[in-house]
Amino acid sequence: MISKPSVITALACIVLLPGLTASGPLRAQTPNQWVVPAGFHVTVYADSVGNAREMALGPRGTVFVGSWIGKVYAIIDRNGDHKADRVVVIASGLDQPNGVAVHNGALYVATKSKILRFDNIEQRLDAPPAPVVVRDSNVCLPPPMTAAILRMKPDGSNLEVFAEGVRNTVGFDWHPKTRELWFTDNGRDMMGDDVPNDELNVAWKRGLHFGFPFCHQGDVPDPEFGAQRACSTTEPPVQKLGAHVAALGFTFYTGDMFPASYKNAAIIAEHGSWNRSVPSG
CATH class of the missing domain: 2.120.10.30 (TolB, C-terminal domain)
Incomplete structure (x- = not known):
């Protein structure tokens, strides 16, 4: 048996405005429309991040974001003011790159059929490396x-x-x-x-x-x-x-x-x- 600790749901502090979806533009809520617990507030960390899905934080503070529209983003806050200074597209043309994770300085991206790895990604945001194919499910699964x-x-x-x-x-x-x-x-x-x-x-x-x-x-x-x-x-x-x-x-x-x-x-x-x-x- 396992213990079942109480579970709560809460609003994450970082909010991404997804922009356009496949069905058309979203009507984004403004920060003062969010209902949050007492003592919390919501601010926009970054916009211009289309169809944001999963996020992962790099060791240098870069927020990596997967999407439904084939792109993977890197969101950079240079001065630590909790607002993005720059949004970089580090990959495009991928097949639904929803999942992202960072391990040993490499960014792992899960697409619909593959797992890709971008090595030393935070040092190479301006010239992202070609991804290493870690696994190709069309062939192996x-x-x-x-x-x-x-x-x-x-x-x-x-x-x-x-x-x-x-x-x-x-x-x-x-x-x-x-x-x-x-x-x-x-x-x-x-x-x-x-x-x-x-x-x-x-x-x-x-x-x-x-x-x-x-x-x-x-x-x-x-x-x-x-x-x-x-x-x-x-x-x-x-x-x-x-x-x-x-x-x-x-x-x-x-x-x-x-x-x-x-x-x-x-x-x-x-x-x-x-x-x-x-x-x-």
């Missing part, structure tokens, strides 16, 4: 490795399945104390306004199955595939997040700026619903 969380070494070797039954996860982090992997997962559509919930899950060991496509939110059998696997044989979420809220970004707060009650709390960024009769998230 067979169908059984879909709807899963995969684990590999930074060089792409020792690829293995860590968790299965995961429909659409974007944000994940390791708990600061237990080191267990926690992640958000977006539920399926076309089952009504209120079912199924998006999920916050914890993969406390390798080999767990989180239900998809047989079971949703831990207790709702799929109308088409539910007879093939019982919900009782799958790992339920530690928190139901609401139907169609599109829970994306996720992190555990380990800093010292927020009140003490936020320490090690889960912070989740929600995109919001696209087809619910009353929008949510």
Whole structure:
């Protein structure tokens, strides 16, 4: 068994204005329209970052941002005033480069079919290097490795399945104390306004199955595939997040700026619903 600490959702301090989406311009909220806990406020860190998705912070303070429109951005704050001085496109023409992570000075970018690595990226922002292809899923990933969380070494070797039954996860982090992997997962559509919930899950060991496509939110059998696997044989979420809220970004707060009650709390960024009769998230 694992402990299930209380989970809170909060608004991240950094706000990116995504600009245009595939369906047209967004009507961005101004900072004074955000509802935040007492003592918090929202300011714009950077704009002109089209279709921002995931973010990662480099050791020199550069914020790297993936997107849905083929671009990867580097956002630079030269004077430390918490406002971007420059936005650099370090890659373009990629296939949905949503995921970004920084490890040992290299930027890793997960596209729809590949994992790329940009070495020594913060020293080379004005002339980004050609990416190293760490893994090409069109060649290497067979169908059984879909709807899963995969684990590999930074060089792409020792690829293995860590968790299965995961429909659409974007944000994940390791708990600061237990080191267990926690992640958000977006539920399926076309089952009504209120079912199924998006999920916050914890993969406390390798080999767990989180239900998809047989079971949703831990207790709702799929109308088409539910007879093939019982919900009782799958790992339920530690928190139901609401139907169609599109829970994306996720992190555990380990800093010292927020009140003490936020320490090690889960912070989740929600995109919001696209087809619910009353929008949510």
